[in-house]
Amino acid sequence: AYRNFSSHPPEKERTLIVVKPDGVQRRLVGRIVQRFEQRGFKLVGLKLLQVSEDLLAQHYQQLRSKPFYPDLVQYMTSGPVVVMAWEGHQVIQSSRKMVGHTNPAEAQAGTVRGDFSLHVSRNVVHASDSPEGALRELQLWFQGQELLNWDCVDQFITCEDI
Ligand code: GDP
Numbered sequence: 001a002y003r004n005f006s007s008h009p010p011e012k013e014r015t016l017i018v019v020k021p022d023g024v025q026r027r028l029v030g031r032i033v034q035r036f037e038q039r040g041f042k043l044v045g046l047k048l049l050q051v052s053e054d055l056l057a058q059h060y061q062q063l064r065s066k067p068f069y070p071d072l073v074q075y076m077t078s079g080p081v082v083v084m085a086w087e088g089h090q091v092i093q094s095s096r097k098m099v100g101h102t103n104p105a106e107a108q109a110g111t112v113r114g115d116f117s118l119h120v121s122r123n124v125v126h127a128s129d130s131p132e133g134a135l136r137e138l139q140l141w142f143q144g145q146e147l148l149n150w151d152c153v154d155q156f157i158t159c160e161d162i
């Protein structure tokens with residue numbers, strides 16, 4: 001029974017996580033990466049970049065008509081961001097929970113936003129919100145060859161030998 005997951009097969013899902021400019025400037029990158037590693041997810045893509053307004057307009061296409069959109073663009077282009085692709089079982093749903101409510105005032109303690117931020121306009125991190133959104137956003141932010149498949153040195157001990 002320990003050897004396989006046949007009743008709940010693990011899904012190899014991927015999602016986009018972005019440490020926003022305030023997160024980079026406040027030196028929170030390491031602590032955010034640590035949370036995803038600690039949870040058990042696998043890092044399959046990572047880069048630091050300055051976002052263009054064009055990329056942002058595509059990323060936030062549903063928000064372009066919102067009154068706060070100009071502020072959002074200014075915020076997201078105010079410095080470099082760290083863009084990550086994380087892989088693992090139900091990573092999209094789990095990472096949304098780890099990131100917490102959009103408005104930090106409503107985010108639970110223990111979430112990234114609940115632990116590190118105060119205001120919706122500076123909420124430190126982005127996480128894709130659905131399988132369709134994750135696929136769209138990963139294709140937008142990463143070239144195909146930037147996302148890697150790789151094996152864990154400990155996978156044979158922790159997953160298969162026990
Ligand atoms: P998310 O998926 O939790 O990031 O939330 P949304 O997709 O609804 O919004 C995208 C981002 O826009 C949020 O993370 C905030 O940074 C920003 N945002 C959302 N609502 C507001 C708002 O009312 N005011 C401002 N200034 N920014 C907002």
Ligand code: MG
Nearest residue numbers: 126127128129
């Ligand atoms: Mg969103």
